[in-house]
Amino acid sequence: MPDTGDNGHNASDEPSWPEDVETPGGPSQPDIELLLDAGYEQIDLFTEWLEDRLGLDLRTIHRDTFNVEALMDFLANRYVKTPAEANEFELRSFVFSYYIRNSLADAETAVQLPDSLQRFYDFLRSEEAFLQPAWLPAVIDDREHYLARRAAYIELEKMPEEEWTEGYSRWRMELEDDLNARCLLPPNDIGDGPWSETMGWRESTLRTEAEERWQEERQELLDQGWDFERIQERLTASYELWLETPDDRLDGMTPREVILAERETAQFRSDEDEPDET
Numbered sequence: 001m002p003d004t005g006d007n008g009h010n011a012s013d014e015p016s017w018p019e020d021v022e023t024p025g026g027p028s029q030p031d032i033e034l035l036l037d038a039g040y041e042q043i044d045l046f047t048e049w050l051e052d053r054l055g056l057d058l059r060t061i062h063r064d065t066f067n068v069e070a071l072m073d074f075l076a077n078r079y080v081k082t083p084a085e086a087n088e089f090e091l092r093s094f095v096f097s098y099y100i101r102n103s104l105a106d107a108e109t110a111v112q113l114p115d116s117l118q119r120f121y122d123f124l125r126s127e128e129a130f131l132q133p134a135w136l137p138a139v140i141d142d143r144e145h146y147l148a149r150r151a152a153y154i155e156l157e158k159m160p161e162e163e164w165t166e167g168y169s170r171w172r173m174e175l176e177d178d179l180n181a182r183c184l185l186p187p188n189d190i191g192d193g194p195w196s197e198t199m200g201w202r203e204s205t206l207r208t209e210a211e212e213r214w215q216e217e218r219q220e221l222l223d224q225g226w227d228f229e230r231i232q233e234r235l236t237a238s239y240e241l242w243l244e245t246p247d248d249r250l251d252g253m254t255p256r257e258v259i260l261a262e263r264e265t266a267q268f269r270s271d272e273d274e275p276d277e278t
Contacts, residue, residue: 040069066105095140096175114146121136202259210239
């Protein structure tokens with residue numbers, strides 16, 4: 001059976017989401033480790049809260065902490081964020097794709113994921129004055145959709161490889177279509193082809209900026225009562241304008257120009273490194 005985890009899986013088989021793109025110019029390991037250390041301390045407090053305030057049994061608590069630690073690891077390593085800082089795209093990607101594909105949880109722990117996340121965000125509201133965004137309940141409460149996607153993924157494992165590839169593509173596209181319908185996916189195009197699967201640090205940084213701008217403006221428009229059709233049009237226009245607008249931080253170049261220049265430099269260096277066959 002093909003490996004669908006992070007190790008060894010072909011990035012071209014994945015949707016063009018930030019969670020599945022190599023970004024060698026990303027945050028430093030010490031930054032991530034500090035974030036995780038703080039997260040593990042938070043899990044200790046969460047454990048005490050589950051036991052003292054909710055009176056849960058140890059098995060349920062262990063499943064909750066396993067699931068919350070998985071969320072923390074995902075957000076810290078891929079976005080350098082805490083669960084309180086996650087946006088809707090990041091949490092939907094974790095719940096409906098990443099966790100299902102990568103978690104080593106036993107069946108009981110995996111089925112408990114929505115409950116674990118609900119209790120953790122309840123803990124944040126109760127103990128850390130977390131202000132719950134309006135979109136959060138819709139993600140966590142969609143247990144039926146989560147369990148259906150998990151069951152469908154398990155069924156894929158029973159298929160021969162040629163059928164698995166097609167089935168996995170359908171499974172992946174189902175979520176991508178849902179994210180697109182919610183205006184959660186920025187365009188995978190910079191006006192001269194797609195974002196690269198293996199990025200230099202400049203392209204990686206700019207893609208992160210584009211994604212953050214997209215999510216922030218989307219939320220602002222939702223708060224103003226815009227429907228998804230109008231939001232998609234506005235966000236796409238904003239994204240295209242950003243790509244073509246010179247920026248003093250980029251020495252007066254546009255984001256698109258910086259990306260193409262970095263790719264050209266990388267290609268030149270790659271050509272220089274190739275052995276001369278003559």
